[in-house]
Amino acid sequence: MDRLDFTPLVVGRAAAWRRLAFLICGDWQGAEDLVQTAVMRLYRQWHRLDAEGVEGYARQVISRLAIDAAKKRSRFGEVRAELPERASVGQGSPEDAMDVRTALAGVPAGQRAVLVLRFYLDLSVAETAEALGIGTGTVKSQCARGLETLRTLLLGADPAVRAPQERK
The missing domain is CATH 1.10.10.10 (Winged helix-like DNA-binding domain superfamily/Winged helix DNA-binding domain)
Known part of the structure; x- marks a missing residue:
């Protein structure tokens, strides 16, 4: 895929990836960090991906990063008292x-x-x-x-x- 396709795809999918990351990690700031890291990894692998594999790759990276971050938090005992933004999803x-x-x-x-x-x-x-x-x-x-x-x-x-x- 051409590098010129990268920015429009990321702009179009960033909000959905952020929601996915939030649902997995439970923190909007953490979700933004996960998506940013995933986008960087996506950019590095862009030349290897086909158009159908981009979404799956992004989900995989976001999910694995969230799990790794949760393991690190549990190891270090991080506690958060912040409530997430209120947004309704689904029915x-x-x-x-x-x-x-x-x-x-x-x-x-x-x-x-x-x-x-x-x-x-x-x-x-x-x-x-x-x-x-x-x-x-x-x-x-x-x-x-x-x-x-x-x-x-x-x-x-x-x-x-x-x-x-x-x-x-």
């Missing part, structure tokens, strides 16, 4: 979206990345495995564990929220 009320985002922050980083790629970006198990560089079995188990953790966190926060099998 439901803004309060529900905020509850899910808050609960998502309590899910371990690897499981959170799988959940975001599977349910926010609507990637298949195989596409998620490829984006994260893990096996499909790992995607399935991390997804199941992540959903269970998310369900536990949401039920603890609001008893009115029920998992599909618990609804009557």
